[in-house]
Amino acid sequence: MASSPLENLIPLVNKLQDLVFNTIGSDTIDLPQVVVVGSQSSGKSSVLENLVGRDFLPRGSGIVTRRPLVLQLINVSPADVYPHGDSEWGEFLHLPGQRFSDFSLIRGEIENETARIAGMNKGINRLPINLKIYSPHVLNLTLVDLPGLTKIPIGDQPTDIERQIRMLISEYIAKPNSIILAVSPANVDLVNSEGLKLARQVDTSGKRTIGVLTKLDLMDHGTNALEILSGRVYPLKLGFIGVVNRSQYDIQENKSLSEALRAEEEFFQCHPAYRNIAHRCGTQYLAKSLNQTLMSHIREKLPDIKARLNALIGQTQQELNGYGTSQFSGKQHRGSLILHFLTKFANSFIASIDGTSSDISTKELCGGARVYYIFNSIFGRELENIDPTHNLAVSDIRTAIRNSTGPRASLFVPELAFDLLVKPQIRLLEAPAQRCVELVYEELTKICHSCTSTELERYPRLQAKLIEVVSDLLRERLTPTQTYVESLISIQGAYINTNHPMFLGGAGAVNSIVNSKHDREKKHKDLERKKDRKRVYNIITRQELIFGKQITGTNGRNTPVDPHEIPNGTSSPVLVSASDEMPPPHEIPRANGVNHSQSHRESSASATASARDSFLNYFFGQKEDPSNSRVVEPSFSHSMRRIDAVSSARPPQLSSLASKLEENAVVDEPQLTEREQMETDLIRSLITSYFNIVRETISDLVPKAVMHFLVNHSKDSVQNRLVTDLYRESLLDDLLFEDEGLALEREKCEKMLEVYKEAARIISEIL
Template sequence: MSGNQGMEQLIPIVNRLQDAFATLGVSLALDLPQIAVVGSQSAGKSSVLENFVGRDFLPRGSGIVTRRPLVLQLINANVEYAEFLHQKGKKFTDFNMVRKEIEEETDRVTGANKGISSVPINLRVYSPHVLNLTLVDLPGMTKVPVGDQPADIEIQIRGMLMEFITNENCLILAVSPANTDLANSDALKIAKEVDPQGTRTIGVITKLDLMDDGTDARDILENRLLPLRRGYVGVVNRSQRDIEGHKDIKQALGAERKFFLSHPSYRHMADRMGTPFLQRKLNEQLTNHIRDTLPALRNKLQTQLLSMEKDVEEFKNYRPDDPTRKTKAMMQMITQFGADFEKNIEGSGSEISTMELSGGAKINRIFHERFPFELVKMEFDEKELRREITYAIKNIHGIRTGLFTPDMAFETIVKKQIQKCKEPCLKCVDLVVAQLTQVVHNCTQKMSRYPRLREDTERIVNTRIRECEQKTKDQLVLMVDIQLAYMNTNHEDFIGFANAQQKTETSNRKKIGNQVIRKGWLAIHNVSLLKGGSREFWFVLTTEAVIWFKDEEEKEKKYMLPLDNLKIRDLEAGFMSRRHMFALFNPEQRNVYKDYKQLELSAETQDDMDSWKASFLRAGVYPERKSEDDKNSKDEVTSSMDPQLERQVETIRNLVDSYMKIVSKTTRDLTPKTVMHLIVNQIQSFLEAELLAHLYSSSDQGSLMEESAEESLRREEL
């Protein structure tokens, strides 16, 4: 292949690959380069595709019309006809029959209740009027279910769109109508989620002829507003009246050309507008895109081929009923499972994932980020603590007026605080157990060939995990009870009564100094130019302030927000948003940032948000407390304060703070050690020494090593 001829063959090659994979009905995990068409319902997607072909062939109507992905392969040829992959060899020359077949094939898979399916329909259109081009038409985004559609139809459609457009090899054709607010275009929003830099998105603006008088889309078509690297193309489709009146598409293309040539805002760019230009642009973009991705695609295909050839070689002399083979295979599977589990937890081995955290890394994160966060979260609220101390002192004195600070008030308050440690410790165990269960499930994937073996292995290991879980929880509860049994006020780190009277929270905070706690990217939702949008900044959190910069070089400072009197709260993210939101605010309703009562922030993942919240807690920014008691009794406590009582409250408060730091430090240290000793290490020992014996005693080897029906079929096909 050389020159232009070679370039022209690129799209047909990918077409053949698409058809081959669809026919096989198996996924070869290949991300084929393609163009996916996204847009809201009634954005004009169908009209754009029909204009390419020059024929009416797509289903029309109200509600969701496209309910399965349509892989539309346009092929330049002398004769005009269409052909479906599921009816190979049958040529459709009547395009009304093409529409009917799409509707019937959709209903065959989804039913007639307007449901959706991600199983594609492959359609080839041969015509002298088209350029070689392949597009995947996806269902239009909607918010309201119609007919018998499930209530979560919006989530289902979004999930299907994400399946296609998250593929880095997929170009996104984002279709948006010009007669709506383009800044809130569903197509551009979802494209930006997966392609934030706009490097693989092509914008199409429809319905330019339906804009209000005195308005135009010149700024966006010239790529000045919401810029995309591949730019925008404007088109004018037939109106509903034109379609009902059977207006010829050729006439419509002529009217479109006339519109751009005569419109004062668009005539200077008329050669870069319209359906014919869009088709040429897409042909060129897809061809270049395939050329750029072809080397990686070839390597991936060769890897898959080698893997399949290895499987074929293995199956040549395969005897499924050979007991020796079954014993050997079972031993290998269990040994491999144990090795994979250890690698996942310990982080050893040559294959280190760069895509996600391993099970061991996630458990480490639970120990050192999530657990401390839960522990700090349960710590006292300042006003609530002072109120409790006041009540304790008053109740201990009773009818008498006390001259000295009572020890019993300190012990009562400390015990109440220590008791709160149980919940975070038990939650830490729950999180680790959930992660271990997931690791076990992931490590048994290689056993999927033998479903009974996989099922029994998971059942036996998970049963042992649950046994260890209960022992660990009992041990951690005992650890807290031991702390409650005796208040060691002679501990070397305890402040003591003499120092407690001089120490205050302010002086304590100043001793810490302005240390950096965390750095990283966060999005601010109060500063976006677009309503509902956001901008990312580089954040630096210290013990005294949170500062954000333009980027990680930290040269261009945008703002510095002192942490004094700030609180933190969770926020509900937008329905279409994949980010996790929280806010900083002042409980006294003062402005925090510019004219805003709160600074709205978001992180990309739940783990990132939890980590940031834990960091803010370390900096002294606590979650908001929704306590009715606080509102009802705040005035009563404050008004009853006298200087003597206030000094006693401050003394007890400093003693409690000092002692709880010792308890918290011990708990943070011993809880991970206890979990590791009684769960993680126990499970690793169990896999090495006992799992095989449990499997042999649970059922006979023959039934354990029965192949799945899918595996038998795959072996026969290979």
């Protein structure tokens, strides 16, 4: 065996492959290898047996290769032969230390191992079989034989057998470090080659695909595959190689492989179409080409393999760190391990509240940010939505005022009524405050349950105890917090501080109510004035229409008006005396008002006098001074007198119409007297003012109380509580009971890390 560093690359990869398969069970490093693909009966098995020089693969109809076969060909020198004198033997990875010098036994073991994993129903399985063949007659190669492509399921095969096989083949050939050996029969049109189709899907440029043409001796007479072998039909960078295998008749006649190889060499040298390229055809040339191509490919991919190994080492080390450190291994370090977990859990709980955790979510609010949201958004919004007098009816306020005065009538609104009414309203703040406490408690409980790690999951009992202790601590702090918040509300109702600088007070409330009352009265008077003007204008217009027709007639003559000519809906005409003649058009009131300056001055004077005397009039029972009565514009008074004069002479139909207009202008009398309405509005205004003061105070004090009694106290006490309750000698064995599944995962992770480090060391010796 050659000892050059280049030729040692394939044994190096085989060593890495054994190392990975023995520990992990799969090729996670993506080592370079030759993957053999082709359809059923394309000659894949014959090509592999020719490369080995021995019959060792199962044969038969249908799918024979039902599991991937990873075949390592290892060239040995005579000094390394089997001690009993056998120069060739095989070894299976699943049977370590057992050698098979009889290759028929190798075939039987492949069949048995396939049936053991893949079953007897001709189904396939992804788990590979690893076989090493040691021989001085082979070149160092690593090949993977895959199931042949099929179209129709046969017998007990699954209905989707074609899809399963294609997925399995694609999984192997898609790896960039794999060389694809696409086997196609020469007696079938190349465009129908399933192996080349799959290879083209993953290797579009053909840089890592080697084409193998089998059954060249079975082509029709007068035809050859010279164009294909020359690369002019289907170009591949690594080219096509033609081989001639044993036919089924040769196999049945037990024709040896040595005789078959000699017949193959003679075929290429004697065939008129292939003799000029005979040196580039045949099994021997295929073995050399695969050996050189694989070595070059390994040398090219070694830097990538080393980089991948370094990445795998980092990932595996990080995963192992998640399972926990082994620095506290052993019974003598159980106490230190417990303290480690207690401290880590407490720090994680505090960091989540403070917002300094390394695992802060970017998808949703959590931890301390959630507590802040509860204070400012949920609790604050609930307080703002409370209407301080929504549950106080007018009758309730009036009854409270009457009950607080006893048998006498009061000169002013009694303060006792205000006290009796405002205290129950203050209690409306208690429900949102207690809800705020409960929400913060629930959030702290969620934080407690989220303070877990992969390292802590190794000890499920310890994890459950940690959560239980912190939950008990939070539950203990919940009651004092709720009690204090309740006392805050009670304190506000215990003493009604009417001297508060922000309180509206009696005088301010009276001024506010009087001003609002005058505003309403002014709006009402303006509305009434507009209605009266419109009513007067409509009546006068109708009178003008009726009287004008009687005087002038329909044709302009001084003749009586025919009653039949009066429009529908108009009353019968009446005569008007000279003293009752209609006012000039400029004195007729308009709908949009007349004499604006005089009206504005008189209404302003009236409003000022009313604002000055209303409070005394309401509460001392004085009658309104007639001098302060409403001043009506002369034009409006004149028009009203004219209407009265006309109304006395108008017919019943017109009187009925005017009566209806007047009835529509009547406003329903209020149920409360003016004094009672004034008192009710005053009490409601005072309650709203004082409630707003208390609401502002509660919105500030409740979050502070929750932070002090619940949040901060829990943060400060969590470490001591955990140590006090859990750091006990009698609990160590129970708390450090390790989950069996996680223990196995941790051991597997440790082995993987060792394998990757060893593989990196092996590669470093060559690079």
